[in-house]
Amino acid sequence: MAMDPLDVWQKEIQDIKPAKKNLTKELADKIDQRVTGKMVLSMLGGPPAQFTWKKEIFVQLIENLPPSNDTVAGITMYCNAWEAATMASVLTVTPGAFIGAPAPPTLFSVVASTVLMPPSIAAGKKIIFDLLSSAVPVKNPKESKLAQAMFSAFSSLQGQVTGLDSTPTPAGPLPLTVVSPVV
Numbered sequence: 001m002a003m004d005p006l007d008v009w010q011k012e013i014q015d016i017k018p019a020k021k022n023l024t025k026e027l028a029d030k031i032d033q034r035v036t037g038k039m040v041l042s043m044l045g046g047p048p049a050q051f052t053w054k055k056e057i058f059v060q061l062i063e064n065l066p067p068s069n070d071t072v073a074g075i076t077m078y079c080n081a082w083e084a085a086t087m088a089s090v091l092t093v094t095p096g097a098f099i100g101a102p103a104p105p106t107l108f109s110v111v112a113s114t115v116l117m118p119p120s121i122a123a124g125k126k127i128i129f130d131l132l133s134s135a136v137p138v139k140n141p142k143e144s145k146l147a148q149a150m151f152s153a154f155s156s157l158q159g160q161v162t163g164l165d166s167t168p169t170p171a172g173p174l175p176l177t178v179v180s181p182v183v
Contacts, residue, residue, distance in 0.1 A: 003038045003151075003154060004038065012033070012147075013147040024058075024063055031053065034151075035053050037050065037052070040183060042182070042183045043099055044097045044099060044161070045099075045101075046097040046102065047097055049092065049093045054086075056085075058085035062078065072133060080125075082124070083125045087118070093108070093111050095108050095109055099176075108161070109166040111163040112164070114161050117157075117159065120156055120158040124156045127156055132145060158179055161180070163177075
């Protein structure tokens with residue numbers, strides 16, 4: 001499974017009513033529903049990778065922001081909240097995952113670490129900032145750039161998996177690392 005396509009993001013985010021009390025939580029829930037349990041590492045087969053976005057961090061950071069009339073400062077704080085939540089997110093890959101075709105040199109027997117690559121998170125943050133800071137205010141939620149910004153930011157993520165392959169002894173197991181887009 002992969003994250004939802006852009007048109008689903010647009011529909012779900014435009015359906016949020018601005019007058020709602022828990023606007024930030026509802027936005028975080030909508031984002032979370034598009035990615036958690038859906039995003040996978042595109043280059044891996046076998047048991048799927050599991051991605052969990054830390055929406056609670058996003059909500060807490062947004063809700064604790066001081067009110068501001070400065071649009072750029074608001075967008076920057078929003079980007080920082082997304083970055084913090086994404087950096088704290090969990091990407092899990094289990095043994096049995098493989099690169100390409102399952103064979104001893106491409107099959108993980110041990111997964112030592114899985115991380116989202118910090119440069120890809122920084123790229124996602126820049127995407128959000130660029131799209132939102134260049135957007136003009138709109139009255140119609142269908143014209144908002146928010147869904148596009150979030151979709152594009154998550155689409156920029158890459159994960160790295162390191163561990164050991166399944167090469168039998170005495171030659172193995174050998175180190176195995178893959179960097180893959182998270183989709």
